[in-house]
Amino acid sequence: EAQVTQNPRYLITVTGKKLTVTCSQNMNHEYMSWYRQDPGLGLRQIYYSMNVEVTDKGDVPEGYKVSRKEKRNFPLILESPSPNQTSLYFCASSPDQGQGTPGYGYTFGSGTRLTVV
């Protein structure tokens, strides 16, 4: 089954304790992205990756890191989480969009609900 898999689904952590949320897709998609979803704000893009070793900041990158060492994996790293990073996080992937064709849409993971206390 074509899918984007995120882990964990739920995570409670303490301020300052480094964590990683994993994301993996099995569709050979070039493009991957992380979003956070907050009430009243919709989805905001954190980081995206056009391909292996190619990543760039989205609209709200502060406090986050990403890496793209393999095509299928795109982990989100919070090196020193803070309470304002409590949110619902989504990973999404899409076929190659690098040549001006963003018309495919995204496949989303099921989400990771993160609470930082």
Place this chain on the structure above:
Amino acid sequence: AQSVTQPDIHITVSEGASLELRCNYSYGATPYLFWYVQSPGQGLQLLLKYFSGDTLVQGIKGFEAEFKRSQSSFNLRKPSVHWSDAAEYFCAVASISGGYQKVTFGIGTKLQVIP
């Protein structure tokens, strides 16, 4: 800069009634437009999309949407709502800017279906 407005944060309809969810976008050229649905506890699922061609597009689960350039709108419709349609619906606009795709989502419309 592109933007998406979903003016209705919450809508309640009776099961079997028709549904229209509004979406207005702001973008200079012809945009790529999408509707996604998010069921409780789930990720977003693509319902339908539009870029060119017929301005009335059909999607999954019996949904359709109509692109109206003059009104900068891309409203989502369904003739008869089922209880399982209760979810949150997101409109999105995509474009290419500086060589990469930019996707902007609306804040969502939460649909409640009553018996």
